[in-house]
Amino acid sequence: MHAAIPMIGFGFMDNLVMIQAGEVLDLTLGVAFGLSTLTAAGFGQCVSDVAGITCGGIVDAVVARLNLPAHGMTEAQITSRTARIWRTLGGCVGVVTGCLLGMSILLFKDTAAADRMKRANELTTIFRTVMQDGHKLVHAERATLWLLDKDSGELWSKIATGEKDEIRVRQHQGVVGWAVQNGETARVDDAYQDPRFNQEVDKRTGYRTRSLLVVPIKMDTDGRVIGAIQIVNKVVQKDNSDTGDRTPGVFDEADERMAVMLSRHVATFIDVVENH
Structure with a gap:
């Protein structure tokens, strides 16, 4: 939970910003200069990454307000191989969940407009x-x-x-x-x-x-x-x-x-x- 929940926020924000920025670029620069949709998506990812760096504190602040229960693990347990595997697995599940939630905006967009x-x-x-x-x-x-x-x-x-x-x-x-x-x-x-x-x-x-x-x-x-x-x-x-x-x-x-x-x-x- 401690590894997955923050990554849900990061995945959601990353995909949401990328799709929004990519669409704007695709409909403006992409149309004007004949750029492919993949190129516009790449530039959108650049914007998304910058937004992730500059706005990461917002996600952390939101997660902190959730008051997640303490894991109660010792330092040795936290650094153990089993804990690392579960932490990685939790992060993967969280970021995929967040990305899928972020993609839900596509349901309301005309994806063929560009x-x-x-x-x-x-x-x-x-x-x-x-x-x-x-x-x-x-x-x-x-x-x-x-x-x-x-x-x-x-x-x-x-x-x-x-x-x-x-x-x-x-x-x-x-x-x-x-x-x-x-x-x-x-x-x-x-x-x-x-x-x-x-x-x-x-x-x-x-x-x-x-x-x-x-x-x-x-x-x-x-x-x-x-x-x-x-x-x-x-x-x-x-x-x-x-x-x-x-x-x-x-x-x-x-x-x-x-x-x-x-x-x-x-x-x-x-x-x-x-x-x-």
Whole structure:
């Protein structure tokens, strides 16, 4: 008991600080500089060790207040081989118990958040380059790149022309969800007349969707669908000037071919990022 109980406190504090510090580093420096989770955990352990040295007195003070019963052993008994074995065993049991208690904080954390942020950070430049110009290829107002998150069963988008925040919808939701699930292109002339259309995003962003062109993104290696490109609101420009009249239009087969070509480029980029 004398050997185990203090180590419970040290193990709990060590793991708690390491996990907290490691998570903060993983979500900040790890995402910014592409550090692995193990590297962030290593730096978190450094912080934890320093905290153990500087705050060890707190654990000792708490243990002292427990008023543990005296062991009543003589000096010879304390230094005996049997006592050393039990002291070591008690310390091991205590530190493992403390570490497991400290790990209980993981039950309340999104442990996949850092991985999602790192992957999104790696793809952001590619997404921005492709999607900011993608809608111009077919004379539309906006383009959005949706990716499938298999862990959460959601489709998410970080880069949407005109939007800054990440948007998430259920995997089967909307025209995008239909295209991803069926692996087929969807052309919609009037979004609000299509029962597949998800109006929640419009309500959230204040944007009005009229026409839609959604093309699934398929990996060349195995044909799996990993997301979709959604191009919104076709416009017809009456002259070639930037300030010419622009009226709402609908997407045609030529637009679809251009969007399919764009989706293949995106699939190639993502394949490079995933296997770099």
